Amino acid sequence: MAHSRGRAGKGVSGAGKADGGGLPGLSSGRAEARVKDEGQDEDAGLLVAAAARPGKSGKGDGAATKVPSSLPDVWSRKFVTFSTVAEGHKALQDEQLLGPFFDRWGDTTRALEVTCAGVNTDLCNDVIASRKITVLVYGEAGAGKSTLVKALTHDSDILAVSATGPGTVVETEVCLPCGLRVVDTPGFRVPLPLRSSPSAAISVPVPGAAHAAEGGRFSLAWLREVLAWRAMLRSLHARLTSQDARLRPFALIYCHRAGARILRERVVELLRIPHMKLVPVFTVLTDVTNADDEDLVRIRAEWAGLLHEVGTNAKGAQVHLVEVNSFAKTVRGHTHRQTGVKELMAMLLNSLDPLDALTFARMPGIFTPSRKRKRTEDVVENGSDIEN
Ligand SMILES: Nc1nc2c(ncn2[C@@H]2O[C@H](COP(=O)(O)OP(=O)(O)O)[C@@H](O)[C@H]2O)c(=O)[nH]1
């Protein structure tokens, strides 16, 4: 596993923001390489001119004070990269991988409790206790969700074929030793927007400008689809605001088959829900090697426009776009390599931000008091130690 430091580029395909604590086993990285290029000796540590502050003599004797070279690591942002998918799988098997993340999450929680009287940090503390991080995988039936989860987690129990017929409501979750819990959700159907022209009901298989002309005709089947879509959005919203650490996601992956049509306004509507709640969102275009170069140019332009419409959230982040081929496949003698999986693994880890504990806390006054506060009040008022 290699790590690099420095700010990740924000934007459509940029890596996510790293946690302030970084990941264990940090060694060399891009920033260190850059320092070396500039002719500095990274082993020399950080030299602070003593002229700026008094020496032992208290007179500012001009000698340099050597600060341990590990010190800047405490302050820097670190980003993980994997050179192979196997390296990524190995990291995800490591129970210590997210240790620094949970430590920093705890620091943020403590700081919040000290500085904001009455803040409800129950959910933040539940996360520390469970040491689990939920990642949701959403998308249409057949979009490649299960295949992607299998590729990410290396879990052979995941059903790698579409098991999502109408009415299937089963979720599968894979819990990795590092604490990452990947939830493969049942697929849904994205209903066509209602259009008045009957001819517009014909769907266009390849994304492009034609999508704007797409529309559904009113029918009972269409209405059922719209109701199911609305219910799915409501349940997503409920998860994003849930006070249950098991349900509350840290990131959301939206799978879309690269060559499939894009119902832009629906997808924008869906992506905005987690994105505006400051949850990192990854749009993953699956089976990308199946699209030819010309199609890919059009598909990328379409998604760039769509994600631009989704916009930037209050953290200054945009929805990420990742192109993936979840497994190597040989078609008519030509082998399509597995692509994008190790990049997605790294981006997911890099998106974990201990400062997100702030978004898991609830401010006092507006909501119900925290369990801890309620308990204290009960003891004070009733002289009893029984929590109700
Ligand atoms: N070649 C290739 N096939 C894929 C990819 N993703 C999904 N598939 C295939 O698409 C079909 C549906 O995938 P599945 O993961 O079951 O979709 P789900 O309904 O979203 O879970 C399966 O036959 C997969 O093998 C991919 O990235 N590359």
Ligand SMILES: [Mg+2]
């Ligand atoms: Mg599936």
